[in-house]
Amino acid sequence: MKRIALLILTNLAVMLVLGIVLQIIFAVTGINSRGIGGILTFALVFGFGGAFISLAMSKMIAKRSVGAEVITEPRNADEHWLMERVAEQAKKVGITMPEVAVYQSPDMNAFATGMTKNSSLVAVSTGLMQNMTRDEVEAVLAHEISHIANGDMVTLTLVQGVMNTFVHFFVSIVSNIIQNVLGGDEEGEGGLGFIASFAISMVLYAVFGAAASVVVAWFSRKREFAADAGAATLVDKQKMINALERLRGGNQHEMQGQFAAFGINGGFSSLFSTHPPLEDRIQALKNQ
Template structure:
């Protein structure tokens, strides 16, 4: 939650800096512009997000008769999570093993898996993967990550708008210099810096949020199945797969079980990835032993990563 708020702060600051640079009295106009772009995108995402995602990934809905085991496993996890309604089950024809969840509302959610995943996973492993996806739904990660993705998008649009207005507005300002307060040079440079740095900063925050939610979904999956080894072994198979996801878009990455786009650079991979490294996720799950509760995950996380602070919010650890 803190990170999401930080992202909001970056967005508002950028809006203010741009507004201020163009006209010292109009800082708030930039903020309003930023918020308008944000809300328009949010309305589209909340009303259309699920269907856009399904169409982009070429997923088709399946019935129990087509994939009885997959359907059964989804229902098992629904019961374990105490979800009110059965998610729709979708299958994507893609040899790369992956899965994702969609739907802002646990009552109208979707779980999609690739045919590649169904081919290589046994029952326990498939259960682990589905549990991870169901966890994204019940932990409301889809909502969180949509809000976050839109913030990244809004910042990108704002920066672009600003660069363009610099190119064109700058010239226009000189030819018809009606007012002298426009184009304060110091503020211009500050805003320019901001327009360059804000998209980077917000992306780093975004990746950090995404990775946290992945750990949490792993922990919830262990709790739902009471068998962390299932997911661990599934992740191992996924990491050994050489297929790249054919129809993957980076804005959808946080909803997949493993990053569908394998990052090319090695050095910055940990900072600029939507998912924690697979081998680390596997080691944490295997470190849980017989304790498949949140507390078990927290402890395993600390011992594997050497972090003193846990990754699961303390309130959830105590509750269950």
């Protein structure tokens, strides 16, 4: 379930790097003083470019971040069973068999990622394999396969691209306004220096980037319900409910990534959560 957190964090990092490049381009060319059209064009290119670069890097970053080992030849009965279940479910939804990986972690966790439906990765933790029944693991796999079949990663990337565009655009506009307010004549003399302007832009990227992440996280929560419903169709509704009950009993943290590390908690943390509360997901399945 680290899939979205990894994509969001990767995107924020890529957007920050592209933002630095964008600010340098503006400083050298002066495009930010030539009108809204130039800013919007750059914002679109850099916004969607950053989102799709993040998507292209998603499998590599996911593998490295958790130390996932892709199964090429099953080494034991559990890995053989895992490969068979993923292959069976992939066939049912009409996608190419994803890469299957296992990573060492005591947490009960799993994620799916990849740039396309037919170039994807499903990874499960050792904690998931050890602490869940096979029926429950099968349901978790079906949930991740449903994410792939639904094209959630690409759709989320498009949403992220739109948000990135707004971030780049408003950072450029607001930083330009601040520079005009704080100093400088019509010829640009006496205004803020490049370092001060750059610092202002980076602060704005942090603020607007966090706001954009709230929107992306909201969309992600909506897609979780759809993946749960897809899993219920692929395997069995009760198996998916049992898997979620097991996760709830295991005290899994709904919020991951940098926001958990920052210690954000309470009601505010729910804005950044990429998954709905387990209770809500269980109730939604029961109501199907």
